[in-house]
Amino acid sequence: MCGIVGVISKAPVNQLIYDALLLLQHRGQDAAGIVTAVDRKFFMHKARGMVRDVFRTRNMRALPGSVGLGQVRYPTAGNAYSEEEAQPFYVNAPFGLVLVHNGNLTNAHALRQELFAIDRRHINTESDSEVLLNVLAHELERAARDLPLTEDEIFKAVSAVHRRIKGSYAVVCLIAGYGLLAFRDPNGIRPLCYGEMEIEGGKEVMVASESVALEGTGHRFVRDVAPGEALFIDLDGNVHARQCAEQASLHPCMFEFVYLARPDSVIDGISVYQARLNMGETLAQRVISTMPPSEIDVVIPIPESSRPSAMQLAQKIGKPYREGFVKNRYVGRTFIMPGQAVRKKSVRQKLNAIAQEFKGRNVLLVDDSIVRGTTSKEIVQMAREAGARKVYMASAAPPVRYPNVYGIDMPTKSELIAHNRSIEEIREFIGADALIYQDVAAMKRAVGALNPAIDGFEASCFDGCYITGDVSAEDFAAIATQRAAQGDEEDTQRSRLTLHNTSEQ
Amino acid sequence: MCGIVGVISKAPVNQLIYDALLLLQHRGQDAAGIVTAVDRKFFMHKARGMVRDVFRTRNMRALPGSVGLGQVRYPTAGNAYSEEEAQPFYVNAPFGLVLVHNGNLTNAHALRQELFAIDRRHINTESDSEVLLNVLAHELERAARDLPLTEDEIFKAVSAVHRRIKGSYAVVCLIAGYGLLAFRDPNGIRPLCYGEMEIEGGKEVMVASESVALEGTGHRFVRDVAPGEALFIDLDGNVHARQCAEQASLHPCMFEFVYLARPDSVIDGISVYQARLNMGETLAQRVISTMPPSEIDVVIPIPESSRPSAMQLAQKIGKPYREGFVKNRYVGRTFIMPGQAVRKKSVRQKLNAIAQEFKGRNVLLVDDSIVRGTTSKEIVQMAREAGARKVYMASAAPPVRYPNVYGIDMPTKSELIAHNRSIEEIREFIGADALIYQDVAAMKRAVGALNPAIDGFEASCFDGCYITGDVSAEDFAAIATQRAAQGDEEDTQRSRLTLHNTSEQ
Amino acid sequence: MCGIVGVISKAPVNQLIYDALLLLQHRGQDAAGIVTAVDRKFFMHKARGMVRDVFRTRNMRALPGSVGLGQVRYPTAGNAYSEEEAQPFYVNAPFGLVLVHNGNLTNAHALRQELFAIDRRHINTESDSEVLLNVLAHELERAARDLPLTEDEIFKAVSAVHRRIKGSYAVVCLIAGYGLLAFRDPNGIRPLCYGEMEIEGGKEVMVASESVALEGTGHRFVRDVAPGEALFIDLDGNVHARQCAEQASLHPCMFEFVYLARPDSVIDGISVYQARLNMGETLAQRVISTMPPSEIDVVIPIPESSRPSAMQLAQKIGKPYREGFVKNRYVGRTFIMPGQAVRKKSVRQKLNAIAQEFKGRNVLLVDDSIVRGTTSKEIVQMAREAGARKVYMASAAPPVRYPNVYGIDMPTKSELIAHNRSIEEIREFIGADALIYQDVAAMKRAVGALNPAIDGFEASCFDGCYITGDVSAEDFAAIATQRAAQGDEEDTQRSRLTLHNTSEQ
Amino acid sequence: MCGIVGVISKAPVNQLIYDALLLLQHRGQDAAGIVTAVDRKFFMHKARGMVRDVFRTRNMRALPGSVGLGQVRYPTAGNAYSEEEAQPFYVNAPFGLVLVHNGNLTNAHALRQELFAIDRRHINTESDSEVLLNVLAHELERAARDLPLTEDEIFKAVSAVHRRIKGSYAVVCLIAGYGLLAFRDPNGIRPLCYGEMEIEGGKEVMVASESVALEGTGHRFVRDVAPGEALFIDLDGNVHARQCAEQASLHPCMFEFVYLARPDSVIDGISVYQARLNMGETLAQRVISTMPPSEIDVVIPIPESSRPSAMQLAQKIGKPYREGFVKNRYVGRTFIMPGQAVRKKSVRQKLNAIAQEFKGRNVLLVDDSIVRGTTSKEIVQMAREAGARKVYMASAAPPVRYPNVYGIDMPTKSELIAHNRSIEEIREFIGADALIYQDVAAMKRAVGALNPAIDGFEASCFDGCYITGDVSAEDFAAIATQRAAQGDEEDTQRSRLTLHNTSEQ
Secondary structure, three states, X not given: XXXXXXXXXXXXXXXXXXXXXXXXXXXXXXXXXXXXXXXXXXEEXXXXXXXXXHOOHHHHHOOOOOEEEEEEEOOOOOOOOOHHHOOOEEEOOOOOEEEEEEEEEOOHHHHHHHHHHOOOOOXXXXXXXXXXXXXXXXXXXXXXXXXXXXXXXXXXXXXXHHHHOOEEEEEEEEEOOOEEEEEEOOOOOOOOEEEEEEEOOEEEEEEEOOHHHHHHOOOEEEEEOOOOEEEEEEOOOOEEEEEOOOOOOOOOEHHHHHHHOOOOOEEOOEEHHHHHHHHHHHHHHHHHHHOOHHHOOEEEEOOOOOHHHHHHHHHHHOOOEOOOEEEOOOOOOOOOOOOOOOOOOOHHHOEEEOHHHOOOOEEEEEEOOOOOOHHHHHHHHHHHHOOOOEEEEEEOXXXXXXXXXXXXXXXXXXXXXXXXXXXXXXXXXXXXXXXXEOOHHHHHHHHHOOOOOOOOOEOHHHHOOOOOOOOOHHHHHHHHHHHHHXXXXXXHHHHOOOOOOOOOO | OOEEEEEEOOOOOHHHHHHHHHHOHHHOOOEEEEEEEEOOEEEEEEEEOOHHHHOOHHHHHOOOOOEEEEEEEOOOOOOOOOHHHOOOEEEOOOOOEEEEEEEEEOOHHHHHHHHHHOOOOOOOOOOHHHHHHHHHHXXXXXXXXXXXXXXXXXXXXXXXXXXXXXXXXXXXXXXXXXXXXEEEOOOOOOOOEEEEEEEOOEEEEEEEOOHHHHHOOOOEEEEEOOOOEEEEEXXXXXXXXXXXXXXXXXXXXXXXXXXXXXXXXXXOOEEHHHHHHHHHHHHHHHHHHHOOHHHOOEEEEOOOOOHHHHHHHHHHHOOOEOOOEEEOOOOOOOOOOOOOOOOOOOHHHXXXXXXXXXXXXXXXXXXXXXXXXXXXXXXXXXXHHOOOOEEEEEEOOOOOOOOOOOOOOOOOHHHXXXXXXXXXXXXXXXXXXXXEEOOHHHHHHHHHOOOOOOOOOEOHHHHOOOOOOOOOHHHHHHHHHHHHHHHHHHHHHHHOOOOOOOOOO | OXXXXXXXXOOOOHHHHHHHHHHOHHHXXXXXEEEEEEOOEEEEEEEEOOHHHHOOHHHHXXXXXXXXXXXXXXXXXXXXXXXXXXXXXXXXXXXXXXEEXXXXXXXHHHHHHHHHHOOOOOOOOOOHHHHHHHHHHHHHHHXXXXXXXXXXXXXXXXXXXXXXXXXXXXXXXXXXXXXXXXXXXXXXXXXXXXXXXXXXXXXXXXXXXXXXXXXXXXXXXXXXXXXXXXXXXXXXXXXXXXXXXXXXXXXXXXXXXXXXXXXOOEEOOEEHXXXXXXXXXXXXXXXXXHOOHHHOOEEEEOXXXXXXXXXXXXXXXXXXXXXXXEEOOXXXXXXXXXXXXXXXXXXXXXXXXOHHHOOOOEEEEEEOOOOOOHHHHXXXXXXXXXXXXXXXXXXXXXOOOOOOOOOOOOOOHHHOOOOOOOHHHHHHHHOOOEEEEOOHHXXXXXXXXXXXXXXXXXXXXXXXXXXXXXXXXXXXXXXXXXXXXXXXXXXXXXXXXXXXXXOOO | OOEEEEEEOOOOOHHHHHHXXXXXXXXXXXXXXXXXXXXXXXXXXXXXXXXXXHOOHHHHHOOOOOEEEEEEEOOOOOOOOOHHHOOOEEEOOOOOEEEEEEEEEOOHHHHHHHHHHOOOOOOOOOOHHHHHHHHHHHHHHHHOOOOOOOHHHHHHHHHHHHHHOOEEEEEEEEEOOOEEEEEEOOOOOOOOEEEEEXXXXXXXXXXXXXXXXXXXXXXXXXXXXXXXXXXXXXXXXOEEEEEOOOOOOOOOEHHHHHHHOOOOOEEOOEEHHHHHHHHHHHHHHHHHHHOOHHHOOEEEEOOOOOHHHHHHHHHHHOOXXXXXXXXXXXXXXXXXXXXXXXXXXXXXXXXXXXXXXXXXXXXXXXXXXXOOOHHHHHHHHHHHHOOOOEEEEEEOOOOOOOOOOOOOOOOOHHHOOOOOOOHHHHHHHHOOOEEEEOOHHHHHHHHHOOOOOOOOOEOHHHHOOOOOOOOOHHXXXXXXXXXXXXXXXXXXXXXXXXXXXXXXX
């Protein structure tokens, strides 16, 4: 759950990458980084924080050059909150490579051992992206040994990478003096697309996680990168493409459509907005089959991402759609003062109910999904306090029952409210008068109908099917342990500044 | 157009004021400041930027004490962008006073001369709030000369202040060792209310610009401060109230209801949300009287504040309400690089159209108001590019024809698209197929109906009536000149760090 | 023990004041501040740290104007380490005043009560300089009530100040729109002098703590300010002088000559360098009367300020002067790491002995003074370890037996090695084979001979005579308590950022 | 002209390395960096500035581990002022290496081409130290291919490095998981020594540029590293030593003794202090042979490093030694203000003359060396203005006639006052009444006498003999061009933040 972007141009790219990262900021607010290049020389700035905070004028001035890449990070694997793991990552042999990665490797632990013992490569962080970069570096070195580096050697190396690594990955990598390499895992779990723009002196090519980054910066969307495919864009902007995976199939992550991506993006041929409208439509059917619409006075979305589903649902069941919750746009912190009790923060700091939309009504609240259930519980309570007679809750996504290993930030099994609980038990927990969930198959149909070329969806959180076929109970245990440890060690981790490639606040 | 808050408690108030300022952040993102007090000692931190950026842990730790006040600032008068003019302001004689102010004085220039020549008080900034504080300081000194300071002297001083100053002002002021003073201008132009909460050891009293700040921090809303009224809250939380103006009438600023205040606030007895619904309703009537609703396929709000009006309008005319624009939540900057042309930024960086909601349809766009017209023009263009067949525009507020002198950030007359232009000329300028404006009288009726106790509205931007009776053409010329100068000098002004009371980044 | 400077010019003064503060940096490294003025508007920057760290380009740019003042601070009274007490201090009524102060008031506590109860002035810090400024402000207000402000009123106010405050004080104060006021306490304890330079468009006048600041910035030294005298320099550079004290006598602080001032300064007509040579000469007589010079092989100064005395002593007794100790020029910190024992720091980190100058020799070490004795003890030990056969110690100052209340940073009585101890006991403590102290009367004669116009010296640390006549045992107890408290509270104090006049890092 | 240090311990080393760097700070004030390691994980902090400014508590906490190294940098080759070139440098393949380097490679340009074209290693800065590290990395990879890494492979790699690189280099390198490697160029131009200390749990071994760093941190000096020799200290503190150069000879840089090293250091068996005394002695003979000592009234050193020579000279010619110049300890900056002329800074801001030591006397000024001559000229002028009757100048070093290529910061040929000028011409330029220079051969004899084991001195600046035999006129031209370019580009360079291994302010 990160956003990545790469660009080959004839003009300075620092502002362009910055703008693209802003358009991808919803994919990660934890850290941001940009690398640009002049000839073979790289320039980097990265730090924890949001794009507008990380990049100041002096940082932007120190990012010259007409090729580059960038990333916004949402923490996923490892002690992922630390400064030193901000991307991009760099290695200087062979050639000089910088890389950004969206996704999560499921065999990072084993690869780490291999890299140390066999390849004698030093991995200095817990990041699986550093592992991925070193595997790629090693394979590039092997593919190009005693050969000039052409797209053939590069694609050969990507093929070898596909064989060695497991999991989800959309990658953009700059090879100093050569060009930009982009590739996507053989299941196409994480999105990646590219676009072009005519500029003075030639063509500008941009690769990005979502189409909004292309269009918002004036580029014409060309197409999605295919699963397993690699693109190599040379310094003149020529795009070389090759399928590098032995077996590829298109299984995009369902969560992109549920809440992750921007509604105005089109991913793998599917409008995210339309996908959400469709989910609202199938959800409406579930509502109708659960209760007479006449028992519902008003449909109220829980902002932001459930709006399209709720709107469509309201229209379908013929009930008014009203914005009964106001979201606090400005978020702050709770400071721990010595000898002072912490004021308990809650959903109420993020949402506020407008009483007249609830007073004396039967309200159907619509959320995009229900994960831990604690937020839903509090929202139901708020609706009641605002005067609602009955409070029904509908989730545009099916019950979240399994952990995610492909880069979506999810709690461990035991924290998932739907894990080992019946719908009735969940309803009782959140305190709603009724609880209606989306159906897994219906959702897949409703979204899949928008692009028949899609082979299926990575929807393991809902159906427990892990497409890479290498995930087992142990992985979940490891995740759980990692999380627990993280709590304790976070502060320590945070202070480990990087040796590798990092700037520091 | 600022947000202010003050609190008397028995427990530390730093986090509480911080939380309240976050809830008022929509009223000003330019600067933020907090003062707390322990006994007679004040502690201050203020700087330019948003609340979450201005206050770090080390700043919060340096704000001990159980009484305090805070402000978020939206620049209005003077060279208002400078650091040194961040509030609160402080003077040390008499007593030690810190003050926050929302509003704008219309006779600040004359007062400044008086203070220098007669009162021998040094005003070190261009801020009218520093002027206001010094007038108050002088009147407190005069009222309490040779007398113990009680609420009688304090209220006497406020009466004198009302006589000397003109314009809009909601004020909270801390008197070292005595308590919190809050007052509102005799026309009640800018809002101010207070609330209470029982806490361990007694009562906590909070004064704030909007009711959301009270409720969002757990306080029970008690009432609005009346126009011309002053409250003095002593250190035990006893609230003393007195009408200090000779002539008071309630004329709240219409812009609070149009777009400034949060929809979930209630100001002077009127739910802002309901006011917007009502404006949508009367606007619907104007639409219907302009064109047959059958010519409209869909109603699309221009986010954020026009949503309630648009929703109500859509319902009224029986057409679907659809969210056809996605707002970019993350805003960044355009960096000026040496020797590099600036990429032109536009509305497109803030909004993105979702094509399927426009394609082949006649769309009615609803905005809260139209000021310069340039944004509307671009949005109409975007709608057309997204495939709309016809693009109609409706404004929930009437034409903005006159400048604002009471603290709303408005351009000068010549920049107002509705100044000296007919509706048809405006429609042509923005390029819409039809343009429907709210009617001034209808708007006043629709909003006024929600609280009969209101004497009228400060709606000078729409009707040209300046309630304080002291505003003339010269004032507007001065405003225009000031603005022009500001452009040139902004950078210089910004670098003038304050001597007075400021911290600095 | 601070350094102050003020200047009236026709050209920008920021760099000039910066340069002057660097030349006075030896008088205080704890904090630094500058105020400049354009017309009546003040600009301030101050912070903790040394001059070169406090002032960056952006701070300097924010200090426009051709009049101004500055200070470098060495902590003396109160919880003096805090940020908020960095000078200059500001009050806005009457007129607008900023002030810098070198010295220490002995009746600050009583004045503080008066200011609160009678003058209703708010004092927000523990600094006696803020007290001094408010007394001056009050007296200026009283002197000029209903009168135009001329030098007569100003000098009248200074006279009133002299009557109200006790202790040591050299003061420079800027009166907004009027000019620069400088005055010195009636005993002339702390130094103050002024100089001039012809510049384009007129004359530049500078007031400073030491003559090096004048000469190092190209000014011609004019004269010392007389004890009790006030200078008022108007904005055209005209210097008005008046004796404002009823009884004035010249008793400069002996410590300026012992180690505080720069050797190349001339204070009250006495070359500091020559004073130190003279002290070396009289010390030589004490040495000769104590032991045959033949028992001494070499004279070794303890750097830096004892060099002239040691050199002269060596010449007088006919023995070689050798630099046997190397001073570590670069000082750092001891970081407290969690769970890590602190490496004990000592004199050895500041000094290193060059073995060949000690090996097998009888060495006479010369220091400027001995305060706690712990450093001397360690140095004697180092000399022995470096191979010295005999180690004699001579102090260019007499035994320090009493606390200081006039602004010299001295430990409390009980920490002074010479308090209640005989010379023999001290010798035993520091472990020297002989210990020779300067004689009080001889020192006064030796230094006093350089300017017969001097009435005497403030030498209370040596002779226990407090010239202001108001210092008692209780004061010392208060000092001791304050110190003890300071240790505990230092961190808290440090974090109390100022409301008043401070900038923050 | 850098200072380096490395340590293998059983306890945390962050404070220890920090303390050692402070003791070496005189060797470089431009930048500082530390790397520590826990197991195979490296932690780095580096930045421009002095040690005490670069390392804050939070940085120190982020440097855990019981092995590490550090550097203080004085800019030498390349655009050496940039942030990105702060040391240590890091490469991650093979093994993970971090390196610090004191010296200058004379064939860096050719090596850079080789590394790119043949070794495919990316060099991202202009630093010759990054080149050196990559050569070492490449040779380690080659030596250890398919073999376990033992000291044999390591020493084999160092031998290969000696064959490939030319110039001066003292190097400390940490191999992740293995230990600390230290080596010195085959001519021993730059110093390197090591020491030990018994600590709890074993032995602590430290390698450093100068013996003061060892002794000042409590270590027993063991010996200098021999020219061409490599030490490998494993993680248990065992020191493995081997001569890795085919031809080694000891030719330490004469400038270490002239002014670079601390007087209390012993380098290659020679006390720096004693070397300076000896230079004073031979200089005295030159003085005597030039003029009758009776024409000299007083000998005055130009602080700091000429003191021992001047003192010995004074004693030798039987004239008093007096400290006639006071050095300004606190240095600041000249800020360039918009539209403001720069006040010309000069030697007078660094030095101040004490008039009474000059007035009416014939003074012999002693400096350690004369490079450009401009400073000497100004000092002579100051002496005259202070009242000197005659001003003679003596230089403890011979005329500096040739550029330096081994890491001493020297101007280009044309800027050297002694280049192509006779002594009489120089005397005339600096305006002295007489000018006495040290003799090259006498200096070598005087210093060399202190350790007969020394084969000679690298004294190319004086005698034009470049010991590495590969330096030609082109190199000087390149240096000159580089310098010139640097002036223009400095600002740009400065802002290029590093991708490689840098932290940023």
